[in-house]
Amino acid sequence: MAEAPPQHGGNVHQLARRLNCHPRQILDFSASLVPFGPPPSLRRALRQALNDHVAPYPDPSHQALREAIAQSHGLDPDWVLPGNGAAELLTWAARDAQSLINLLPTPGFADYQRALATWGVVGRSLPLRLHWGDGPQCWADALAEPRMLQSLRPHPTALWITNPHNPTGQLWHRDSLEPLLHAHDLLVVDEAFLPLVPGGESHSLISLTAGFGNLVVIRSLTKLFAMAGLRLGYAIAAPERLQRWSHWRDPWPVNGLAVQGGLAVLADPLWQRRVWRWLAGEGPWLVQHLSRQCPALQVHPGAANYRLLSSGHSLTPLQQSLAQQGILVRDCRSFTGLDDHWLRIAIGSRRHNQRLVAAMAAVLKKLDHHPPATQTSPS
Ligand SMILES: Cc1ncc(COP(=O)(O)O)c(C=O)c1O
Structure with a gap:
């Protein structure tokens, strides 16, 4: 076959x-x-966790991990939800977006389409111009068909952004993403690769989550720390939204080894x-x-x-x-x-x-x- x-x-x-x-x-x-x-700190933590964190159920609230992630971004832990990789959290973002028109910049990461399909939704392509640089670019300049957005105006929309974009690697300038929070009912910003980019953190929208209930930022730890097999990511969004997601999913989505591994790598400052x-x-x-x-x-x-x-x-x-x-x-x-x-x-x-x-x-x-x-x- x-x-x-x-x-x-x-x-x-x-x-x-x-x-x-x-x-x-x-x-x-x-x-x-x-x-x-993966970092040596992760290997050490996993060896220890084999003794202490395989037999018991993990803490379903993931309190310690939420605190560590929150601290790394200067946030309150209620604004953080760890997940079984970023991919799991995309599924819940898609559930929130199911009654909206979902705009997927293309070419783009196929998993957004998969997440939406879980809820019977098909996203609409928002074509990007295939001209880009390696510095931060303005989002609006990248749209191949900007008029398409105007024609959708009366309808509620969700826009899925990847920063930097996958597969092009284009970094979006934070200032050019901010206006999108006023134009869309939901903005999902996948920052899976942003922590790897030198100077990339200054383009994160995490600090805007406090002011915008329609913003969800998704992060992955699997790329930065080479721990894709362990599966760990997190969402940053308003606590009401994250509580809703917690009620939808299974009680222990992040396993005990991933929790311990996450705590170890987040404490690795270098x-x-x-x-x-x-x-x-x-x-x-x-x-x-x-x-x-x-x-x-x-x-x-x-x-x-x-x-x-x-x-x-x-x-x-x-x-x-x-x-x-x-x-x-x-x-x-x-x-x-x-x-x-x-x-x-x-x-x-x-x-x-x-x-x-x-x-x-x-x-x-x-x-x-x-x-x-x-x-x-x-x-
Ligand atoms: C843009 C993007 N977001 C999210 C993911 C999924 O990350 P994770 O391994 O944390 O589920 C990937 C994986 O390739 C990706 O390319």
Whole structure:
């Protein structure tokens, strides 16, 4: 049976089964996680938690974790709700949004559509122009069809923002997002990758949650601390909204190991700075070396720890050939508006980035791909 294009990155298990190897042998550039994690503090906490936090039920109020998260943002714990990854919380945001017209910037993260579909809702595409930079951009300038919003004016709307955007990596300027709070009945701002971006925190909308009951900010700890297998994220929003969500979900959505792991990494003050230093150095390195050694690829700018690549040719043969070598990159066909001419790659460690660039250059040479005659921006 032909495999459907993946909806998410990170399915190293599938490729490992196909290559008959251990998942650890797969070089995964399809999920954008910090490559040198998880932090030692997490490993230590988990060893201890195996003794103390596997047998008992976790505290259903997640009080200690809510306090730690709240403290890291200077908030009251009632404004915080931990979840089984950001993905779980998106499902509850979608339930709140089910009676509204849901606007999904495209190309965009497919999980918002999944969350809405849980409640029988289909989101509407809000096309973005495919021109972006690596600095913070004004949201309004990015809309390909701004008139579409005017035509919806009398209807109540929910807008789903990803900052920085996935898959483009475009960072939205906070000042340009603020007016959206007056224009939409619900604004869901997914800041899953924002804590990784040097200077990114200044574009967070978290500090606005106190003044706007229609704002929900979702954060993930899985990328920053490379703990996607443990599953941990949180929502920041008005306490009434979060209490409503708590009543909807199962009593122990965050397991005891994830709680202890979360407490440990949140108490690690140096980690985020280390991540910023790595991204500030490794992002430009990867772009420079890919551009030089793979001239058939256009490497698009971005602020996050991933980059989009495009080509005048289908990139499926490149992707398949890399997979044969145990290198996984993100198929972009599940992003509305992108096709097989696009791939997304995570930024890894220097050693892994070198392997990726060398493998890509060798495959492209074999495929005899040439640079496009004129390097135009995609539209
Ligand atoms: C933009 C975005 N938001 C949320 C998530 C889900 O994060 P988590 O692992 O915390 O569920 C992802 C995962 O790739 C993502 O790309």
